[in-house]
Amino acid sequence: MILATNEMRLLNYKEIEANQYEVRKIRHDLKNKIIVLKYLLNEKNYDKADELIQSYCEEIMTKTRIVDTGNTIIDAIFNTKITANKNINFILNLKIKENFKIQANDIITLLGNLIDNACESINRDYDSCDLKVKLIITEEMFLLKISNPYKTIKTEGDRILTLKKDTYNHGIGLKSVNRIVSNYGGTVDINTDNYIFTIKIIIY
Structure with missing residues (x-):
């Protein structure tokens, strides 16, 4: 558990360093962008000026985004996944208030x-697409809900099967999830209506 925690902390520190580098780059380019913006305003080219402002705001939000819940492990996971999947828009609803009984390695899994x-x-x-994640951790409850659109899915009864060719080495993710949740006496609910895959975990 200590090794896993240290690895996640290292990943988080690397994400922070990368974030600070992006901030320095944006600050370096700021002077030139302001010069162009001032010129557009003097020329009363308000549409182009507004376009430049919108583009710059999106650049700042994209390049400097960092999750900071106060939980090192959770922050590292989200920051790593967001950085690795820049084409995906992570819509996060995170409320981490208290420590819960779930072990760190189980949260990572x-x-x-x-x-x-x-x-x-x-x-x-x-x-590109939206990925919605709701994570609420209090002293009494752990709730995780993840939703994403899909076009193809493979099932066998109530089971979701992997679409990868190497079925022996893949498809164990949900098994691990179910095993962990079962160990804590929680529930796993999966819904695939309207081409939206939603998995919801509740542990009390």
Whole structure:
């Protein structure tokens, strides 16, 4: 557990360093952008000026985004996944208030596997897409809900099967998730209506 925690901290520090580098780059380019913006305003080219402002705001939000919940492991997971999947728009609803009874390595497995599955599904079927993640951790409850659109899915009864050719070494992610949730006496609910894959985990 200590090794896993240290590895996640290292990943988080690397994400922070990369974020600070992007901030320095933006600051370096700021002077030139302001000069261009001032020129456009003097020329009363307000449409182009507004376009430049919108583009710059999007650049700042994209390049400097960093998740900071106060939980090193959770922050590292999200920051790593966001950086690795720049084509995916992560819509996050995170409320981390208290420590819960779930062990750190189990949180890594739950979040890591499910976010990876969602990203793989999106990257397989779409060029870009939204990925919604709701994570609430209090002293009394752990709730994780992940939703993403999909075009193809393979099932066998109530089971979701991997679409990868190497079925022996893949498809164990959901098994690990179910095993962990079962160990804590929680529930896993999967819904695939309207081509939206949603998995919801609740542990009390």
